[in-house]
Amino acid sequence: MYEENISSNSRFIFTLSRSLKGEKIDFLWFTRHENSILKYLEKYSPFLKKSLMALELRKAKWHGSVGGLVGAPIEKVWTIVSQSSRLPEMVENYTNLAKKEGFSGYIRLVSGFMFPQDDGDRSWIKERLIFMDPASFSYAYEMVLSNVGLDGSVNSLKLSDYGDDSTLVHWSFDINPIEGGCEDSIIDYLGFVYKSCVSRIQGAIGSAQESGRL
Numbered sequence: 001m002y003e004e005n006i007s008s009n010s011r012f013i014f015t016l017s018r019s020l021k022g023e024k025i026d027f028l029w030f031t032r033h034e035n036s037i038l039k040y041l042e043k044y045s046p047f048l049k050k051s052l053m054a055l056e057l058r059k060a061k062w063h064g065s066v067g068g069l070v071g072a073p074i075e076k077v078w079t080i081v082s083q084s085s086r087l088p089e090m091v092e093n094y095t096n097l098a099k100k101e102g103f104s105g106y107i108r109l110v111s112g113f114m115f116p117q118d119d120g121d122r123s124w125i126k127e128r129l130i131f132m133d134p135a136s137f138s139y140a141y142e143m144v145l146s147n148v149g150l151d152g153s154v155n156s157l158k159l160s161d162y163g164d165d166s167t168l169v170h171w172s173f174d175i176n177p178i179e180g181g182c183e184d185s186i187i188d189y190l191g192f193v194y195k196s197c198v199s200r201i202q203g204a205i206g207s208a209q210e211s212g213r214l
Helices: 034-044 046-059 074-082 084-089 183-211
Strands: 011-019 022-030 062-070 093-098 107-112 123-133 138-146 154-163 166-175
Touching (some): 074 084, 074 166, 084 183
Antiparallel strands (some): 093 107, 107 123, 123 138, 138 154, 154 166
């Protein structure tokens, strides 16, 4: 544990741990003197400064996460969730718009009835891939444009091997605050939507195995 007082009028607490692969940081801070802290971190460690700036950016958004188990090995689950061509097996239709799938900057248009509209029309979301890492079974997409009011939101997926040929699917989402909206209600609704995807992933894997496509 390492503790440092930046000034007599501020409290800055963080835990610094190291692994064989490099430096990792997990910190909690309370202060009114952000500028002095940023100057200190820039001198002490650019990595810490970058982490703090990322935390500040995230604080401006509403955050939620859900998880669920799928009864299949992690490699098979990844095959289903990482390929846009498998989306119709789960929830939506899609169209490739720009760049190559699997690489940062890839853009797709997802449409369907995941987010019901008042007029009964399809919802649509233009998504841009931020990153995809097959080694860690994870990816993140930004909702660039949509008719569901979630422009600028980011949804991230991470798979973890849960043993006994099962996989933990973890979704997290960060959305821009919606004027006039209730944060808890919107986060709960999005949690329900993403949670339902876990069951659909399970169904998609079962269908693909029966048809020999997986």
